[in-house]
Amino acid sequence: MRKRIDTLVIGAGSIGVCSAYFLASKGRQVTVIDQNDVGAACSYGNAGIIAVSHIVPLAAPGVLTQGFKWMLDPEGPFYIKPRIDSALFSWLWRFALACRKERMLRGMSLLNGLAHASLPLYENFAAMNGLGFHFKKKGSLVIYRDAKHFEAEVREAETVKPYGISSKVLNQTDIHQIEPRLHPSVVGGVHYQDDSHLNPHEFVTGLASHAERKGVTFQTSTEVLDFETWNGTITKVNTTRGDFAADEVILTAGSWSPGLAKRLQLSLPIQPAKGYSLTFKSSNLDDSFPMRLGEARVIVTPMGGIVRFAGTLELSGLDLSINQRRVRAVRSAVQEYVVGLENLELLEIWRGLRPLTPDGLPIIGRSRRWENLTIATGHGMQGIALGPITGKLVAELTCRETPSVDIAGLGEERFQ
Numbered sequence: 001m002r003k004r005i006d007t008l009v010i011g012a013g014s015i016g017v018c019s020a021y022f023l024a025s026k027g028r029q030v031t032v033i034d035q036n037d038v039g040a041a042c043s044y045g046n047a048g049i050i051a052v053s054h055i056v057p058l059a060a061p062g063v064l065t066q067g068f069k070w071m072l073d074p075e076g077p078f079y080i081k082p083r084i085d086s087a088l089f090s091w092l093w094r095f096a097l098a099c100r101k102e103r104m105l106r107g108m109s110l111l112n113g114l115a116h117a118s119l120p121l122y123e124n125f126a127a128m129n130g131l132g133f134h135f136k137k138k139g140s141l142v143i144y145r146d147a148k149h150f151e152a153e154v155r156e157a158e159t160v161k162p163y164g165i166s167s168k169v170l171n172q173t174d175i176h177q178i179e180p181r182l183h184p185s186v187v188g189g190v191h192y193q194d195d196s197h198l199n200p201h202e203f204v205t206g207l208a209s210h211a212e213r214k215g216v217t218f219q220t221s222t223e224v225l226d227f228e229t230w231n232g233t234i235t236k237v238n239t240t241r242g243d244f245a246a247d248e249v250i251l252t253a254g255s256w257s258p259g260l261a262k263r264l265q266l267s268l269p270i271q272p273a274k275g276y277s278l279t280f281k282s283s284n285l286d287d288s289f290p291m292r293l294g295e296a297r298v299i300v301t302p303m304g305g306i307v308r309f310a311g312t313l314e315l316s317g318l319d320l321s322i323n324q325r326r327v328r329a330v331r332s333a334v335q336e337y338v339v340g341l342e343n344l345e346l347l348e349i350w351r352g353l354r355p356l357t358p359d360g361l362p363i364i365g366r367s368r369r370w371e372n373l374t375i376a377t378g379h380g381m382q383g384i385a386l387g388p389i390t391g392k393l394v395a396e397l398t399c400r401e402t403p404s405v406d407i408a409g410l411g412e413e414r415f416q
Contacts, residue, residue: 003031003242003243003244003245004245005029005031005244005245005246005247006028006029006030006246006247006248007023007028007029007030007031007246007247007248007249007250007398008030008031008032008033008237008244008246008248008249008250009023009030009031009032009033009250009252010033010034010224010237010249010250010251010252010253010260011032011034011251011252011253011254011256011257011377012032012033012034012036012037012038012039012040012208012218012220013034013039013041013042013043013204013252013254013383014039014042014043014200014203014204014383014384014387015252015254015376015377015379015383015387015390015391015394016032016034016250016252016253017032017038017039017043017204017207017208017211017387017391018207018387018388018390018391018392018394019250019252019376019390019391019394019395020032020208020211020216020391021207021210021211021214021216021391022391022392022394022395023216023250023391023394023395023398024211024214024215024216025214025395026395026399028248028395028398028399029215030211030215030216030217031216031217031218031219031244031246032208032211032216032217032218032219033218033219033220033222033224033239033241033244034218034219034220034221034222035221035222035223035224035256036220036221037220037221038204038205038208038218038220039200039201039204039205039208041254041255041352041353042254042255042275042352042353042354042355042383043200043201043204043383043384043387044200044201044204044350044352045200045201045277045279045308045310045348045350045351045352046200046275046277046310046352046354046381046383046384047277047290047299047301047308047310047381048197048198048199048200048290048301048303048308048384049140049195049196049197049290049292049299049301049384049385050118050119050122050195050196050197050198050384050385051115051140051192051195051382051385052115052116052119052165052192052194052195052196052385053140053160053165053167053192053194053195054111054115054381054382054385055108055111055112055115055160055163055165056104056107056108056156056159056160057098057103057104057107057108057111057359057360057361058356058360058380058381059095059098059099059103059104059107059358059359059360060099060104060360061099061100061101061104062099063099064096064099076329077296077297077298077311077312077313078297078312078313078314079312079313079314079315079316079326080314080315080316081314081315081316081317081319083316083317085317087258087269087271088271088315088317090269091269091271091358092358094269094358094359094415095358095359097358098358098359098360103359106409107359107360107361108160108163109163109406110361110406110407110409110410111361111382112160112163112164112165113405113406114362114386114389114390114405115382115385115386115389116164117389117392117404117405118385118386118387118388118389118390119194119196121388121389121392122135122196122198122388123135123137125203125207125388128210130206130209130210131203131206131207131210132202132206133198133199133200133202133203133206134197134198134199134202134303134304135196135197135198135203136196136197136198137194137195137196138195138196138197138289138290139191139192139193139194139195139196139289140191140192140195140197140289140290140291140292141170141175141178141179141189141190141191141192141289141290141291141292142189142190142192142291142292142294143175143179143182143186143188143189143291143292143293143294143337144186144187144188144189144294144295145183145185145186145187145294145295145336145337146187146294146295147187147188149294149295150187150188150189150294153189153190153294154169154190157169157190157192165192165194166192166193166194167190167191167192167193168190168191168193169188169190170188170189170190170191171188172186172187172188174188175188175189178191178289179288179289179291181285181288181338181339181340181341182337182338182339183335183336183337183338183339185336185337186337189294191289195290197290197301197302197303198303198384199303199304199306200384203384204387219241221240221241222239222240222241223239223240224237224238224239224253224260225238225239225240226238226263227260227263227264229264229370232369232370232371233370233371233372234246234249234264234370234372234373237249246372247372248372248373248374248398249370249372249373249374250373250374250375250376250394250398251373251374251375251376251377252376252377252394253377254353254354254355254377254383255270255272255273255318255353255354255355256318257270257355257375257377257378258270261375261412264367264369264370264373265369266367266369266412267412267415267416268363268375268377268378268412268415269357269358269415270355270356270357270363270377270378271315271355271356271358272315272316272317272318272319272353272354272355272356273313273314273315273353273354273355273356273380273381274312274313274314274315274316274319274320274351274352274353274354275310275311275312275313275314275351275352275353275354275381276310276311276312276322276326276327276330276349276350276351277308277309277310277311277330277349277350277351277352278308278309278310278327278330278331278346278348278349278350279306279307279308279346279347279348279350280306280307280308280309280341280344280345280346280347281305281306281344281345281347282302282305282306282307282341282344283305285302285307286302286304286305287302288302288307290302291337291338293311293333293334293336293337296311296333296334296336296337297311297312297313298310298311298330298333298334299311300334300337300338306347307341307344309330309331309334310330311329311330311333312326312329312330313354313356313381314326315356318353320351320353322349322351327349354379354380354381354383355377355378355379355380355383356378356380356381357378357380357415358415359414360380361378361409361410362376362377362378362379362380362382362386362390362410363375363376363377363378363410363411363412364376364390364393364394364397364407364410364411365397365407365410365411365412365413366397366411367412368411368412368413374394374397374398375411375412376390376391376393376394389405392404393405393407
């Protein structure tokens, strides 16, 4: 059975749902399909940080050296599963080339524009009736146990200040006053004042409900099998639940985007970056700051009755297995920075695959090969933070409008 529709969004995570919402707001008739449920992948268990301050791309000078050091530690925050994989080797080579200052500065400018455009959209969503997702704008604390690492963070805070990112350096006395639960070994930190946090799954599913009221149709448990094309246009999308003939196709399938793109003769150099989170029942942390534990690269986020520990970056392909050793490393790291969290009731251990490009920037743009295809993927650890602005940009691009934010250089053609 073939279904004739206006706009088909492939992927029901934060990017897909935000895209559907803004497309519907422009009068498009939208259908969203996903192989799983709405918000079931990385939008479900991530750290929930809207980090306006986090504009330095993963690919930056010095990252390669630090990355190799981490790889020698089986419980470190970064790990590459040993395997013979030409796509991984190519990705690593591109990553090494991107770790240059001029590339980093261009990336910072692009990420800063996206982040500062996304936050006001979140504030608008938080003010909508019936859309509650524990949104709080308290900023975030980046805390350290080692003085040299703390000093490096202070220098980074100075580096991003010209981009309009507000911060306050806190010495050991200051940091313990603002957050008394910290371990005595914490020597200082930086308060990034414009960051926010939320419950990501509540946001995505809640916005999906609002999108449905605008006429968006969600069809879950629907897997894309192939595409049919003619004369530079995608004419049909074959799925396990029938075929879709759509005027416009939006690819927002996260870590599964490269496999789908390959069927369209497109190459998207995205590696699935596995991350873990542990969610605990806790009501006495609701007024705490979200914290990034500097050396450990772990995030602690209160989410209204629960608290989530999230961390690690593991390049192991489309592998959703759980490495208990790395899970234990996340939990033990938190105990080195924060006291009183040892006996919390564990609700869930989660892992997800973040779509990571070699230059650390998302892929947002219209396809040059297929005239009715828009691509929005590769957001890495920023999928929640940049979801709203990406959705708005997708709607603008699909409707042939001028993008409201500079996205020059974010298209898939930069990798060709």
